[in-house]
Amino acid sequence: MSTSERFSAFHAEPLFSELPKPSQTPVTVVAPMMAMPPTLTPKQILVHHSADQWEEFIYEWVSALKEAEYVDVVRMGGANDRGADIAAFLTKGKTDGPWHCFQCKHYGKAIGAATAYPEILKIHSAVTEQKYKVLPERYLFVAPKIGGSFVQLLTKPSALRAGFFEWVAKNAEKLGEEYGEDPLRRALDLASRSDFSRFEAGNLDKILEVHSRTPQHVRRFGTRLPDRPAIPAAPPEHAPKETRYIQQLLNVYHEKWGCSPSSPDEAHAHHRAGPNLRRQREAFYCAEQLRMFARDSVPEGTFESLQSDMYSGVSEVEEDDFPTGYARMKAVLAAARDMQLGSNVLIHYVKPEDRKGICHQLANEDRLTWVQEEL
Template sequence: MMALPPTLTPKQYLVHHSADQWEEFVYEWVMALKEAGYVDVVGMGGSNDRGADIAAFLTARKTDGPWHCYQCKHYDKALGPATAYPEILKIHSAVAEQQYMELPERYVFVAPKIGGTLTQLLAKPSELKLTFFAWTEKNTVKLLEEYGEGALQRALDRARQTDFSCFEAGNLDKILEQHATTPHHVRRFGAPLPDRPAREPAPPEHAAGETRYIQQLLDVYSEKWGYSSGSPDGARAHPKAVRNLQRQREAFYCAEQLRVFARDSVPTGTFESLQDDVHSGVVEVEERDFDTGYERLHAVLDAARDMQLGANVLLPVVKPDDRKGICHQLANENRLTWVQEDEQ
């Protein structure tokens, strides 16, 4: 038998990212740092990023107040001082020229691999500062051409006032651990979905958010069994209607639980895409001629149960009741109708 190819780890996937994909990954991670207390996170990358690829703001004053900077670097080789020094100079220049009013409280280099020399320098800020100024002296001619004499001097003056302990490197293992808590991890790395929580029963009382799909079901029961559909009382008094209504509510809440699970586990829009797939698969059935809404309802539910759902990332955790429940979610939004006007 032919052996299956080995599965790439997230670290191995990241090695093959482009610079833009790497920055997107870092942005997803920073957005997940809830404990940092960020009020907003903004991608600033580009040819004129002013020393910050991703800015995370601690107050509404943004870079006029306390903020953190994440500098994204993705190279074939490990990140070393020769790459870090120009970025350190750039952020000081941006502050000296008042492009930012404040230096970031934290300036984090984020790279697939940080070289040993830079790691050691970041662990000893005083030495990092000394070697930075040694680098600027060695490269004075080139830096004068790039910045101009006045701007370079202002940047260096600002750097002399800085405690270089603000510069650090991100730990990729910890970054991946935190990224795994985001809805983006499954899509980016093809990782398995987390376990879906145990299903909870539908609450005994009808919630305001159920109004439309329940009314549609009451119309179905009223048409079939001949009682007023204005309230659930008639359905509760009918043995078949009350059991059917309870089953449909359980399915609706199953799909609602899947909606919440998707919100926390996969990228925005994934669950809505699944709803659209179900709608596309059943709407032709819903539009057929039926003698009763009861027949239409069950024909649509059968079609949803049996249909192929494409390649949505949620499929491994989709249950039969989710499919039925999604139909009721669609009915709740008037995208499906059981008892149609020409049948009443």
């Protein structure tokens, strides 16, 4: 067979004839769903805090310890804190009277006795050197991680004292140079007479449980706010805090329907003004309840920021020309209902009535005026 015949014979057979014909239906390749990164728990977030952030967190927790009834809580941390990062006072005498001390430690590893002993010496020295008049009644070591053996040691005050003096003996020369012989002797004399049951370790689970009820918790950990309580009905009697916005409404009803501007009873009895007044009061109290919810659930200023956003959105409408104060009020309330509220943490809890009520809160402060005199 010639070369040309062999070439023709080779091409007479279909190439890859043993393979099945591809399906005519197009194949769609679907990428696996991208997994969301796992949400860090508060404990995991705290591990990544800086030392200063950790101290701030502990300050928030101590300030929320209602059962202790502290007169004041003060951050005393710094290079010369003398063994007290945070002090909580039980009387106006502060550290001259009964007080509690919180020593904040934020290390990559769990703290143990080796970390505690220098602080125990430091607080006794501070008292003998009259930095503080008396030792704190309670002294808590607070850290993201506390070694189990140290926790057990703290349950045995006599063993804690013995371990402390063993540590002093091993480091006597160094401590003498650091404190001076006489100051060290005075501090150790006080320690020998001190009740070591005052030294404790903070329980992080219990700390977080208390902190979860503070307004700072959602900001620090990005957790959900608690459920908003049921909204109470407006009380039948007008309260003193309603005086100004009610007067603004009475001015509206006087201009619109001739009701007396000085008689809420007359407005309530009017067939048009009465239902409107009741609705506006319900909205006002709805916003007041949101204010109280914010006070207890989010950092200070969050609700005021929401009010400012609302004012910024409706003030341009309020400044427009309207034939009556009633028309101005209706236009502002409609604008409040429809406006975007930005990224305030409260926006998921704001109800339509809150928006109207915030307008009446602003009217209560004369930041909004319904019946405007012509200049």
